[in-house]
Amino acid sequence: MIFDSLEVSYGELWGPVRGMTHPEPVSRAVAVRRHAVGKDYAVLLSVRERPLALLESWPRRMWRVYLFDDRSWRMRMIDLKPHSTGMLLARWNTRWEFSDEQAYASKKWAVQETTTVSDDGQVEVKTEFAGPRGASTQPPQAPPAGPSSVPVRRFSAPVESFLCPVPEFGDWQVFLPLLAQAGHEPATTVVLSDVPVAEGSGPLRATGIERLFRPGACDAPEGPAVVEHVDAGLLRITSGQLAVSDPGWLGDPRTVAVPPGEFPVTLSLLRTTRGATVAAARVTFLDTPPHEWDMLLRPDEDLGLLGEGQFYGVGVDTGTAAFLDATRTVSEDQLDEDVFIPLDGRFTVELPGTGPEPNLIAFRAGQGDGSYPVWLGRTEDGQVGCVVVDFQLLPAGGEE
8 A cells, every 4th residue: 555644543552452443542632741751652543544553652762563454454563662873673573464354353373473683683583383273463572582493583684774763742754664564655755644532521520429428319320229328437547648559459559648537437339239339438537528529649640641531540459449547557467367358248347456556447349350530529728528439330420
């Protein structure tokens, strides 16, 4: 294919996901901000909505390029890393061949050829052929090592043949020579045009948080439901810092300054015909109703880097979340015996402190592992009146 124009669109990284459009698009403005601070994003280059290349910008100035052929099949993956010349080196280049469309759809390649290039131009080409049952197209994450029964060629070549400039944002022409490897030939002049993406309402907003703690009937995605309250006890804060975390991973919690003292923790249960699930958890510091809601952010997090409906949240890997004083520590034995095992049959459990020391209140995390937004309910003068973890069981809506 010879092309003289390209449509440019932006989104989240989606290399492992099969498809021909961004599953999670972002605006150019968000991509610009991510580029400036070294955060990841993806660039799709297309012709009349047919993808030619997917460019993934990774941290530490790394890039990955996927190339599509005339059938819109993803046939090649190139990993580029910074080189001592100040340019990018095509360190790994993997090419796939498929016997037919069914084989491509099932990710069973017939041939996989991987070219590895060292910083000084030493080249190794490894060719693998699928066995009787085929093979997966998952790309290698490291260069081949050790003895191999597959054909390998080694030779030297000018390293300049594998270099390309480091792009400034929007300067995607630097990658156009790579497209020839998928049979696409750029014209003398190639015009790039951005595909507009609706800005929408931006990052996730705290809508309907009060509704989560209003007892009574409501509509849930699976049908009629009832919101119930559970008193989870008093949380003791001694350091003036509240932590929100998976109790099994306390090394990097989300924290916020709050007054010392003892404060009530309330769970919101969503009860349906399938049973009850923890929909949200709240610790209340002031009786004053929230005037506004803010997302609980770490110092290095910027809402301007988030796409539509995205959020920075507390990560859950044990099916459990917790409120605790930021100084509280928990041993592995305590977690198993006093938190995880009791939560098999309960919605919440308290891990007491010794004497005046801070305690920990753990609770089931919605429907399990994942990432969940944490909201700060602030009073009119900016004080933190409450902190809420929303497990996103109810659709957004209702009051701000």
